[in-house]
Amino acid sequence: MSVETSKPVPRAGILDIAAYVPGKEHAPGVARVYKLSSNETPLGASPKAIAAYRAAADNLERYPDGQAVELREAIASVHGLNPANILCGNGSDELLGLLCHVYLAPGDEAIITEHGFLVYKIQIMGAGATVVTVKEKEATVDVDAIIAAVTEKTKMVFIANPGNPTGTYVPVSEIRRLHAALPKNVVLVLDAAYAEYVRRNDYESGIEIVSSNPNVVMTRTFSKVYGLAALRVGWMYAPADIVDALNRVRGPFNMNMAAISAGAAAIRDQSFMQEAVAFNQMWIDKLTGAFEAIGLKVTPSVTNFVLIHFPDVDGKRADEADEFLTSRGYILRAVKGYGFKNSLRMSVGPEEANRGVIEALGEFMTRQNPGQNK
Numbered sequence: 001m002s003v004e005t006s007k008p009v010p011r012a013g014i015l016d017i018a019a020y021v022p023g024k025e026h027a028p029g030v031a032r033v034y035k036l037s038s039n040e041t042p043l044g045a046s047p048k049a050i051a052a053y054r055a056a057a058d059n060l061e062r063y064p065d066g067q068a069v070e071l072r073e074a075i076a077s078v079h080g081l082n083p084a085n086i087l088c089g090n091g092s093d094e095l096l097g098l099l100c101h102v103y104l105a106p107g108d109e110a111i112i113t114e115h116g117f118l119v120y121k122i123q124i125m126g127a128g129a130t131v132v133t134v135k136e137k138e139a140t141v142d143v144d145a146i147i148a149a150v151t152e153k154t155k156m157v158f159i160a161n162p163g164n165p166t167g168t169y170v171p172v173s174e175i176r177r178l179h180a181a182l183p184k185n186v187v188l189v190l191d192a193a194y195a196e197y198v199r200r201n202d203y204e205s206g207i208e209i210v211s212s213n214p215n216v217v218m219t220r221t222f223s224k225v226y227g228l229a230a231l232r233v234g235w236m237y238a239p240a241d242i243v244d245a246l247n248r249v250r251g252p253f254n255m256n257m258a259a260i261s262a263g264a265a266a267i268r269d270q271s272f273m274q275e276a277v278a279f280n281q282m283w284i285d286k287l288t289g290a291f292e293a294i295g296l297k298v299t300p301s302v303t304n305f306v307l308i309h310f311p312d313v314d315g316k317r318a319d320e321a322d323e324f325l326t327s328r329g330y331i332l333r334a335v336k337g338y339g340f341k342n343s344l345r346m347s348v349g350p351e352e353a354n355r356g357v358i359e360a361l362g363e364f365m366t367r368q369n370p371g372q373n374k
């Protein structure tokens with residue numbers, strides 16, 4: 001019999017969770033603000049996706065298709081997959097949560113990496129399981145550290161590949177080596193939210209490894225290159241047994257109608273996606289070069305953001321740069337919560353914002369009187 005309490009009490013561990021803090025949006029008192037803190041695309045969504053979204057407004061009284069068939073078929077056709085192995089979610093965040101809900105219980109361990117995406121930790125703790133955090137090497141996932149942390153209690157391993165907020169990636173050979181070393185009952189989650197941006201021959205998002213193994217899943221999102229963050233569209237490619245298990249507990253209509261039809265239209269418009277990738281690559285190269293030229297260190301990025309490291313010198317630290325940039329309307333992401341105490345993450349923005357940050361950081365690095373920001 002449970003003890004009666006004076007008010008409802010959450011399950012053990014829930015109140016130990018630090019809620020996710022999204023990227024800042026506002027710069028008080030600044031007229032023109034550029035939000036470069038959430039890795040959103042500066043190019044918006046495909047006009048075809050926007051038209052599909054508008055058309056959805058004509059049928060708002062109807063429940064959406066609980067199987068999201070149109071979207072799953074569109075994804076399957078673009079990526080050459082079987083739609084039966086695809087499950088869509090209200091953002092990939094929902095899928096990460098469902099995976100933890102289904103495969104973790106109190107007493108189980110799940111491995112994440114030092115700079116891994118914060119949602120993993122939240123969802124593992126939410127399932128009552130134990131988070132095991134391993135070190136990365138030079139802001140890159142260290143496969144050997146993960147293998148060394150596996151115990152008989154390990155049930156899941158989460159890797160963002162590429163990583164956020166690092167922007168680095170793990171080559172496919174390393175992912176295969178990790179998978180080979182994991183017990184067969186461990187679910188390896190490859191979170192490939194930024195896969196579309198990667199232009200490296202030794203990278204693979206996870207499709208091949210999922211196709212040939214019963215214990216690997218890949219999650220993807222429409223929030224980044226497809227520009228549908230507001231609609232919350234994510235998907236998972238997984239073995240049939242895993243899809244079946246998650247289907248049993250998800251909300252019956254977890255994908256809304258606008259998300260299904262706009263998502264399908266967005267992924268069919270591959271030329272829009274390719275243009276976004278080309279724009280991004282140009283700016284990743286330019287931003288990296290420009291920041292290095294003014295004496296800042298930048299972790300090499302294969303994504304749509306860069307991690308900028310500041311000198312440990314009064315007046316030149318990340319906190320001060322953040323304040324300086326915010327006062328000029330450029331909102332970057334502080335990444336202390338991800339283990340980077342003196343760094344900022346900047347998403348590639350529209351051209352005028354990218355140029356503006358380059359200019360502002362140039363001024364910041366050369367200014368003589370750090371007491372005066374404005």
Ligand SMILES: Cc1ncc(COP(=O)(O)O)c(C=O)c1O
Nearest residue numbers: 091092093160164193221223234
């Ligand atoms: C590594 C990583 N995974 C997952 C997500 C969540 O994506 P979604 O918007 O689909 O929930 C993000 C978003 O920032 C991310 O950076």
